[in-house]
Amino acid sequence: MSFKILVLVYLLAVLAYAQETNFVYNGFQTDDLSLDEVAGITPNGLLNLGYDTKQQKGPAFHSYPVQFKNSPNSSVFSFSTPVVFAIRPQFKTLSGHGIAIVVAPQRGLHGSLPSQYLGMFNQTSNSNPTNHVFGLELDTILSSEFQDINDNHVGIDLNGLTSVKSAPAGYYADGGKFKNLTLISGKAMQVWVDYDGTEKQINVTLAPINVRKPKTPLLSLTRDFASIINENMYVGFSSLTGWVVTSNYVLGWSFEVNGKTPALALSQLPKLPQIGKKQTSKVLTIGLPWVVLFVISMLILSVVYVMRRKRKFAEVLEDWERDYGQHRFNSKDLYITTKGFRSQELLGTGGFGRVYRGILRTSKIVIGVKRVSHELRQGMRELVAEIISIGWLRHCKIVSLHGYCRRKAELLLVCDYMPNGSLDKYFYNLLVVCL
Incomplete structure (x- = not known):
């Protein structure tokens, strides 16, 4: 059965x-x-x-x-x-x-x-x-x-x-x-x-x-x-x-x-497999390498620009300057203040350097900035100490010294601006000194 x-x-x-x-x-x-x-x-x-x-x-x-x-x-x-x-x-x-x-x-x-x-x-x-x-x-x-x-x-x-x-x-x-x-x-x-x-x-x-x-x-x-x-x-x-x-x-x-x-x-329905290598558009094969090259070039140029700018405004700061730190200015600020030390802002020449007119961004005070020649023979420490000491003096015929700035081998002195154009006063008492 x-x-x-x-x-x-x-x-x-x-x-x-x-x-x-x-x-x-x-x-x-x-x-x-x-x-x-x-x-x-x-x-x-x-x-x-x-x-x-x-x-x-x-x-x-x-x-x-x-x-x-x-x-x-x-x-x-x-x-x-x-x-x-x-x-x-x-x-x-x-x-x-x-x-x-x-x-x-x-x-x-x-x-x-x-x-x-x-x-x-x-x-x-x-x-x-x-x-x-x-x-x-x-x-x-x-x-x-x-x-x-x-x-x-x-x-x-x-x-x-x-x-x-x-x-x-x-x-x-x-x-x-x-x-x-x-x-x-x-x-x-x-x-x-x-x-x-x-x-x-x-x-x-x-x-x-x-x-x-x-x-x-x-x-x-x-x-x-x-x-x-x-x-x-x-x-x-x-x-x-x-x-x-x-x-x-x-x-x-x-x-x-x-x-x-x-x-x-x-x-x-299931998908068919891809035939051979995928076709790449001309935009990718031709345009993309140029775009990448352009971007890399711009990055390199940007890095070079930043490094040169930093080097341009690099400042020397030694231990002995701590005693005078409150009188020190930033070189970049002075560069902007004097519009890059351009000739239109030049007030005169003498006393181991040139004097330029500028306006401090923070206080809007009109100042004079003297660039002391790098051929100055006097010791840097002694020179700064002397300048700061002069800055303590107050006289109607002496401009007030605000401070100094050192960058590499060049010295900047910052002082009040004298509208009568007397350059002698800058030579006796400058507000900022930049090297």
């Missing part, structure tokens, strides 16, 4: 599988399909039928059979299948033999050959009416032995590789204008295969992935598929890489029997 139950469960499972009528793949998982030879699934869910190899097949089939008839002698049900694919050869103008969408009696096409046979047939089985194979070829090589129209075409194959009907790859846009498509462009495209079981007509439509399904199909063929398709069949893909390394990708796929075809969620 238990054995009969197991057999019954098995038969019910087989019947359930055989009666499956629809499925949708928005990307693929490793357990979704029956894969053979070089076919594989990338980590992000792309079905790769080429796998970057030469002269190899890449068959991939839905794991369970689909029921196409009620009985062996009845008519074939209506069915439809949209597929999003991309063919990416190693070289732009050379590729393998393309992709075929296949309906076959078994998973995989045993005994088939790669290259021009598209992994569907061989020399013996090609054009054999007992094959019961329907294929839609997306062919990228001109094979004269199969009477191909060109090296970029779509063809309907029934039991053999000499297409019953074919057309150059392209689509009819709104308004009826035909637009060419290059199958080996590496860009994603969508193909729709629709068979009407009542009208006994099959339509094939092709378009870029970002274009809605055109109203006018690329191919139309009136043919009863009853002698081609069996009651239960497997659906899938076959692919060849030929002598040129090519990656043949399927991004999404759905299938429906006797019903409305499930739409593919295009936004959810």
